[in-house]
Amino acid sequence: xxxxxxxxxxxxxxxxxxxxxxxxxxxxxxxxxxxxxxxxxxxxxxxxxxxxxxxxxxxxxxxxxxxxxxxxxxxxxxxxxxxxxxxxxxxxxxxxxxxxxxxxxxxxxxxxxxxxxxxxxxxxxxxxxxxxxxxxxxxxxxxxxxxxxxxxxxxxxxxxxxxxxxxxxxxxxxxxxxxxxxxxxxxxxxxxxxxxxxxxxxxxxxxxxxxxxxxxxxxxxxxxxxxxxxxxxxxxxxxx
Amino acid sequence: xxxxxxxxxxxxxxxxxxxxxxxxxxxxxxxxxxxxxxxxxxxxxxxxxxxxxxxxxxxxxxxxxxxxxxxxxxxxxxxxxxxxxxxxxxxxxxxxxxxxxxxxxxxxxxxxxxxxxxxxxxxxxxxxxxxxxxxxxxxxxxxxxxxxxxxxxxxxxxxxxxxxxxxxxxxxxxxxxxxxxxxxxxxxxxxxxxxxxxxxxxxxxxxxxxxxxxxxxxxxxxxxxxxxxxxxxxxxxxxxxxxxxxxxxxxxxxxxxxxxxxxxxxxxxxxxxxxxxxxxxxxxxxx
Numbered sequence: 001x002x003x004x005x006x007x008x009x010x011x012x013x014x015x016x017x018x019x020x021x022x023x024x025x026x027x028x029x030x031x032x033x034x035x036x037x038x039x040x041x042x043x044x045x046x047x048x049x050x051x052x053x054x055x056x057x058x059x060x061x062x063x064x065x066x067x068x069x070x071x072x073x074x075x076x077x078x079x080x081x082x083x084x085x086x087x088x089x090x091x092x093x094x095x096x097x098x099x100x101x102x103x104x105x106x107x108x109x110x111x112x113x114x115x116x117x118x119x120x121x122x123x124x125x126x127x128x129x130x131x132x133x134x135x136x137x138x139x140x141x142x143x144x145x146x147x148x149x150x151x152x153x154x155x156x157x158x159x160x161x162x163x164x165x166x167x168x169x170x171x172x173x174x175x176x177x178x179x180x181x182x183x184x185x186x187x188x189x190x191x192x193x194x195x196x197x198x199x200x201x202x203x204x205x206x207x208x209x210x211x212x213x214x215x216x217x218x219x220x221x222x223x224x225x226x227x228x229x230x231x232x233x234x235x236x237x238x239x240x
Numbered sequence: 241x242x243x244x245x246x247x248x249x250x251x252x253x254x255x256x257x258x259x260x261x262x263x264x265x266x267x268x269x270x271x272x273x274x275x276x277x278x279x280x281x282x283x284x285x286x287x288x289x290x291x292x293x294x295x296x297x298x299x300x301x302x303x304x305x306x307x308x309x310x311x312x313x314x315x316x317x318x319x320x321x322x323x324x325x326x327x328x329x330x331x332x333x334x335x336x337x338x339x340x341x342x343x344x345x346x347x348x349x350x351x352x353x354x355x356x357x358x359x360x361x362x363x364x365x366x367x368x369x370x371x372x373x374x375x376x377x378x379x380x381x382x383x384x385x386x387x388x389x390x391x392x393x394x395x396x397x398x399x400x401x402x403x404x405x406x407x408x409x410x411x412x413x414x415x416x417x418x419x420x421x422x423x424x425x426x427x428x429x430x431x432x433x434x435x436x437x438x439x440x441x442x443x444x445x446x447x448x449x450x451x452x453x454x455x456x457x458x459x460x461x462x463x464x465x466x467x468x469x470x471x472x473x474x475x476x477x478x479x480x481x482x483x484x485x486x487x488x489x490x491x492x493x494x495x496x497x498x499x500x501x502x503x504x505x506x507x508x509x510x511x512x513x514x515x516x517x518x519x520x521x522x523x524x525x526x527x
Contacts, residue, residue: 103463104463105464135456137452143451144452145460148442151498156435159431159435164427164431173422176420181465213498
């Protein structure tokens, strides 16, 4: 495999994913120069919440050799939708970038347009070579774990808004009463409050089901810039 | 136990929860009265308790004297009149509002005006139980988790008219006896049962929509740090119990879509696939 990968995105997720790659000896070239010759993959971490994402991806595709896969975050949109923007939709693989360094398992999804592509599964070898166990699931925003986590966080956020209990007690209760590894609010701070809102709003839009309506508190935290541990403040405050 | 908020507790009901709570209190050094209509039920519960304690002795976690002392502190009571001198009464009887209201109204006749009346209900509004008494300020929820001696968490629930100072007293007392209390306001499902709902419900939807198999969901959730996947856990809890809790919270919130259960779970219940206790649930278990 070529030791060069192009990554687009920003913020904490971008930092974490590029660090994951460089720690494994992979060079991350600057996509602004549009020089994508010799890259093994394009990793797209854009939340997909704005239209510039689409424009940028189509420009990059013009410069991307045709056999190169595009791994796109499906926290907010489906791989199928993102594939619909590209000339070669069968090069798209959806994946969840959440907790990439911490988890050995990686969830991926296949866009509908790649259903009949005989060579599509070969794209997954990229992750196998990086030591990931790939788990193929259906193409919906948030896949399995991010979606479930987002709903746990959402319910905890509603409970907090409604003054059912304090944030510390909500987290303590879920750790002690159900053996969760983290309280849901502390976990949200680790994942990023903006990512949680991306997942919920993506599910809400794609399904039209109010089950996925994000708690107003989560949206307000994003407006305020309280997006979690990386920002120094989320549900809790963190020392810089 | 000087300075302790409560020193003369009683428990009503010698079912799994009742006897478990009595054990917690006795282990903390309290003399506990357990009111149970059926002497036979009480005796069976005490036999079970002694067996559990002797296993602790075998494992070297307790001395034989300590085990005897714990069971020796639990005394049988057959009528509410015997609870006259108690300073806190914790009710752990059948989950039926009419039965609980009737009991609380009778209790109020027998105990002093300062006695705290607590319910261990997991699904009924404390506010509704409190409506049965003349002095609702002393009624609260103390929701222990099963098995009570092992599970540290207790939800301390304040209803609409609960005296605010009462939650503080109960909280301090529970800490003193080695529990992890949390303060919760009276609302459907309280805290844990409500916030845990999506962990049990969303996987049905994920499987139902063909996104992943049950095995995949469990594998992914374990990889994310949960000790058990949601389907494994439901097999352990009992799918019927989990379904009943889901429906109860959903109804209590007037069909909030976030809490909507899934028909696949009801079908599991209808065909008697209730989990480990029936040998089959989401997975098969060799009997």
